[in-house]
Amino acid sequence: xxxxKVLTDKELKKVVDYIDAFxxxxxxxxxxxxxxxxxxxxxxxxxxxxxCDVVNADGEINDVIFLTAEQTKGNDSRRVFVSKxxxxxxxxxxxSDLSVLQRTFLFNTQKSKRFNTNALTTLLKRLYERAAxxxxxxxxxxxxxxxxxxxxxxxxxVIAELANHKHIATTQKYIDVNDSMMQNxxxxx
Numbered sequence: 513x514x515x516x517k518v519l520t521d522k523e524l525k526k527v528v529d530y531i532d533a534f535x536x537x538x539x540x541x542x543x544x545x546x547x548x549x550x551x552x553x554x555x556x557x558x559x560x561x562x563x564c565d566v567v568n569a570d571g572e573i574n575d576v577i578f579l580t581a582e583q584t585k586g587n588d589s590r591r592v593f594v595s596k597x598x599x600x601x602x603x604x605x606x607x608s609d610l611s612v613l614q615r616t617f618l619f620n621t622q623k624s625k626r627f628n629t630n631a632l633t634t635l636l637k638r639l640y641e642r643a644a645x646x647x648x649x650x651x652x653x654x655x656x657x658x659x660x661x662x663x664x665x666x667x668x669x670v671i672a673e674l675a676n677h678k679h680i681a682t683t684q685k686y687i688d689v690n691d692s693m694m695q696n697x698x699x700x701x
Contacts, residue, residue, distance in 0.1 A: 517647035518688040530643035539608035548653025550598040
């Protein structure tokens, strides 16, 4: 099976710019897409996020999201660390629609039903296609995020924990090696 495309920063910006310019649900859709990139969330995990997972009693975005076994692949609970960038994305989304705080699930469809994994997978693929990013799928966010962390020298062991992979070999399959990474490597010699 062909692997999902790893996006460059320029391609990711192109998708975000497309969403900003043409999408009626821009803040929601950017938040869902960027959580796969910035938090290494699986699409099913994004779809299962509850408001109480993300927003604390003071109305602030949590530093860590605790996902239950039912929300994850493999039925193992996990912690998801939320970066400053991801917090900004989530804050913008919530501020764009304060009714989000009154719901159970963080992301609802335009018909006010919670997203399921299939619907979100289809939406993300469509957003990439409309932004003319060929080969990108709902899994591109995780692959792109994992590859970016590796390129920045983060240990594969740390990346495996962030991605919730049981085996480092799985994480290594996600990392896309490119010319820039190889050039940077030889410059260390």
